[in-house]
Amino acid sequence: MPRDVALALLADALGDLGVCAARHGQSLLYEPLNRYETDLFNRQADAAAFLESRGIADVRLLCDLFHMNIEEEDLALAIVACGGRVGHVHWADSNRRAVGLGHTDVGSVVAALRAIHYDRFLSAEVLPLPSAEEAARRTIMSIRQHVLA
Numbered sequence: 001m002p003r004d005v006a007l008a009l010l011a012d013a014l015g016d017l018g019v020c021a022a023r024h025g026q027s028l029l030y031e032p033l034n035r036y037e038t039d040l041f042n043r044q045a046d047a048a049a050f051l052e053s054r055g056i057a058d059v060r061l062l063c064d065l066f067h068m069n070i071e072e073e074d075l076a077l078a079i080v081a082c083g084g085r086v087g088h089v090h091w092a093d094s095n096r097r098a099v100g101l102g103h104t105d106v107g108s109v110v111a112a113l114r115a116i117h118y119d120r121f122l123s124a125e126v127l128p129l130p131s132a133e134e135a136a137r138r139t140i141m142s143i144r145q146h147v148l149a
Helices: 003-023 044-053 065-071 075-085 106-115 132-146
Strands: 028-030 059-064 086-090
Touching: 003 028, 003 044, 003 059, 044 059, 044 075, 059 065, 059 075, 065 075, 065 086, 075 086, 075 106, 106 132
Parallel strands: 028 059, 059 086
Antiparallel strands: none
């Protein structure tokens, strides 16, 4: 379908669902994905600008570090640019493995999250490599090392 039609449908759906979530004291999350998975929004700032331009107040962004590694020039700057729109973070490395097994500069990401006073959750959406247990252990270790230190 034409992009303008797809964006109108997306805006209507996000607007309605955001209002519904807000009635329950929740925020709806919208996750920009990389170019290999969608042609709607791939960069955080573009998605944030779309939400702002359509007056969609009850939707926040899910910043997935894996997707951001593909699309953003600078993960930290992208996070800072979206500020209060950041509603959740997928704590994953550049290769979708646990943080520390790729090349993401998580120090700058953590500094950006602190700069925007992010006080919500981090979750791991990582491959279970070399095993699920090891991926979980490394994720916990990286959060302790980089976020809780």
